[in-house]
Amino acid sequence: MEQAFFLLLAAVAVTAALLVVLARNPIHSALALVACLVQIAALYVLLGAPFLAVIQIFVYVGAVMVLFLFVIMMLDVRKEAQVRFLRGPLLPGLVVLAVLAGEMIALLLHSTRLHAVMGPGQPVLEQPSVADLSLLLFQEYLLPFEVASVILLVALIGAVVLAREDGASAAKAARKEPRGAAR
Amino acid sequence: MDSLLTLLPMLVKMAIVVGVLLLLPLPLTWMERKIAAHIQQRPGPMRVGWHGLLQPLADALKLLTKEDHIPADADRRLFAMAPVVALVPPFLVFTAIPFGTPVQLFGQEVTLMISDMNVGLLFILAVSGIGVFGTILAGWSSNSKYAVLGSLRSIAQMISYEIPMGFSVIGVVMLAQSMNLSQIVAAQEGLWNIVLQPIGFFVFFVAGLAEAQRIPFDLPEAEGDLGAGYHTEYSGIRFSLFMLAEYLVVVMLAALNVLLFFGGWNGAPPFVPEPVWFLLKVGFFVWVFMWFRFTFPRYRYDQLMTIGWKVLLPLSLLNILVSGLWML
Known part of the structure; x- marks a missing residue:
């Protein structure tokens, strides 16, 4: 079943x-x-x-x-x-695909660690409770958890900075526009 | 044979829930039109049946017999898929909603819910979040300006209000020490959560209005500026599927408000069965949603975003903080 x-x-x-x-x-x-x-x-x-x-x-x-x-x-x-997703000759793509598939199969068949x-x-x-999970997350794996949060925060700040720069240059371009039109 | 006996109550419950949910919009449309009419001091539908009671049936027949129109440049497959995609999540949500404590029936204990999940609340929030896909598909596949604008609006709105909605229930989960809905209700036996979590309720209620895209947050289908928003191009039976989905979302939100903040089936007066008491409370919240619709004007789009990010989100975070401090 x-x-x-x-x-x-x-x-x-x-x-x-x-x-x-x-x-x-x-x-x-x-x-x-x-x-x-x-x-x-x-x-x-x-x-x-x-x-x-x-x-x-x-x-x-x-x-x-x-x-x-x-x-x-x-x-x-x-x-x-x-x-289309794959433009031009398909051969390189198929080679990469074959190599990756071979690696996966080798890993599945022979890796002892896996x-x-x-x-x-x-x-x-039977029914792992949410409480168990959260205890593990905040006690045993606290450091990885916090590292992941910090990485996400950095990504967030990075995105905001990128968006702001874009907005500033767009505003500058918009301000230049009427002057150019006047000339 | 043995497995059939265990499956049977489940199948019966599913059949009842699906049947009731499919028929529910008929009385609800009548209620909505009557409430609107009485708020605006007019009688509303009066012609078909006593006080227009058969009007929904007439409307349903009309919708079923109308031409099924598909725009020329539409993405036909997605256009046909969208109403179904919109309809599935509201039905799915009701698998996790409990209607009362287990009852004894034919010598067997029967739970009054389809599936008793230990992550029930999270499941409901997650599945109701998928509901937006129907809107997106409808808007995009119609290949019409108004429809695309409507679905873009609804995406931004759903994303913005899902966050405060999710945060506002954390206080409830903290109090009940569980995400299981029957346990959350059981935890409110003495005192309803509305007393302990007024901020949480406020945030949840407002975010719920926005998630259901009801007035004052019905920007995705603002008829004044977008025709009819994402379902501008839909007609006949497909349109009525969208209507059905919208009413079910309203019922679902009413049920959640009752379960999380108003004690579920707790506090039933004597001789009233628990499920009936629960459904009465749900009915009251459905009525509140309809009352709001004809009382408040629609917000502007920037106001909508401001409310979501600058008011509700900080409030919900504050609620978590205060709940945490209080529980310490």
């Missing part, structure tokens, strides 16, 4: 992921990505991590993808839609 669900979800996720790359229209790509992320959230539920699944939907589907769509809709989509992580017999808690 569980395996059947896994196969279904995985198949849809891979199909959606392929659509992200192959679709000509950026909006269609973004929607395929949404479908893919929802499937992955469902996989988290199968793995017994409902909190992670809900956060995945909350953050990635509900916020990140909505912003993606916002940006795509602001761009001139009709022109972009004509450009199998140590995934190894069977690890008991999954």
